[in-house]
Amino acid sequence: MKYILWCCFLLLGLSSCDNSKELTPRIEEIIDSEIVIPTPRLTYEEQDILDAEQKAFDEALAERASE
């Protein structure tokens, strides 16, 4: 009878170790997969470049309007 019991425990042990490495990713792992790219604030020099760009665009706009 002892052997039958041992066999039962052995079978239980074998059934519990199935696919232990193939776990579906947990929800927190899915969330952390998003890629975020840092975007810094514009420096004063960069803002000046953009202002010049805006000015050039406004001039081009006026020029085309008069064509």
Added chain:
Amino acid sequence: MKRYIYYILLFVSGYCTSCDDYLEVKTYGQVLPETTEDYATLIYTHLNNIETATSDKILGNFNDVLRFECFSDNLNASLMKTTSSYTPTYVGSYIASAIYRFNNLFQVVKDVNIVLDNMEDKESELGKKITAVAYTLRGILYYNMMRELCEPYDKQRANEIMGIPIVDHFDMEAKPGRGNIQVTADFIIDNLEKAIALNLTDDEYILTIDVAKAYLARTYFWIQNWEKTIAVAKELLEKYPLIEGEAYEAMIQSKPPFETKPGNMIVVSYGQGMISTAFNTRYATDTRRRPVSLEFAGLFKEKERDIRYAISFDKTFLNKKRLNMCIRGAEMCLMLAEGYAHLSDEENALLYLNKLREKRIKDYVPLAMNTLPPVDPSAMIKVDAEGKNLTPLMASILNERRKELYMEYDRWFELKRNGRPEFWVGYKGIKYETKKYLYTFPLWKQDLRVNPNLVQNEGYE
């Protein structure tokens, strides 16, 4: 009593061992489609997506055309007044969505593989057509993935640059690695050549022999095989010659449904179905949220004499051109000009450059080597596809391409192909910088987890 305990223990242990794997559905030996028509249905779904522009996986749809134009330097994000989810400030705003491209495109590859692996009838008329479409489709999908998910081709590093895993059979258990870009390119060429050998000419199947050839030319062009690019592009340009004037404008601004392909288009998406509200919003509202860049507008030296000047943008520099998802003769002409320029055949390069320009510009005076405009040192692209400094001839060809294929899903990939220049835009006090690594989209971490043989692209590790 003891006997009952043994029986219970035996029952419990049997129950635990018998329920193993009951949720794992595997289709080994069981493929759902049975007849050739069933397999054809799998392919028809994707063809329908091309016709109605409901998918972004094959020829792209109008959302993609606009999105990729926003990534490029054709539109100026720094000067935009308003934004929307369809007009990302720069490519980085799209990266969180770009991670799904690999996964999404492989869903179509799966369908193609099911057809090519299991459809027994490959000799009947329908069987041959479906097989040809399947090969072309797989070639196009891999071409799209090569452009988006691999670094640009570099002859010296072709065996080092990571490619796309070759999955040519349906196998749920396979975990292929990325290989290299040369292997990927060879696979694309092999698929397209197999499709070409089947000689599909029935336009109802959309991906005909000419479409396979057009993608073959595009693939050779991307991998810098200039001789072969020239051979295929020349054949297609003869069959789809350049058109001009009103016919050209009608083709560019045409709206579905089409009875036949407009103008000299080799393939066009959104050929069927009525114009949707979504398309109208993208075209009439979203494309006009930011002006074209002054650098782009300045390329039209001949102004109104160039038919594209009035088609492309209005007097306030806001877009007028329809969002086009197509391949047409002009692209072949430009590939010929560039191919010859790379081979130092200046005469033929100029010939094809002039061929295109004379169809677009009134009272055109052909360019000669000594009348080519000098290279603009402030231009975004500084080097050509092979990494060499731009010559006046090459710069003129690239500028012509930029004007001709504006709003046609091209400029972003031109930047990628020609040196991946870094640039930035500013909006509401924030700096958005397009760095070199952003030209290559990342893989989804989920995909990397499922297949440990995959390797993430540089910059996203």
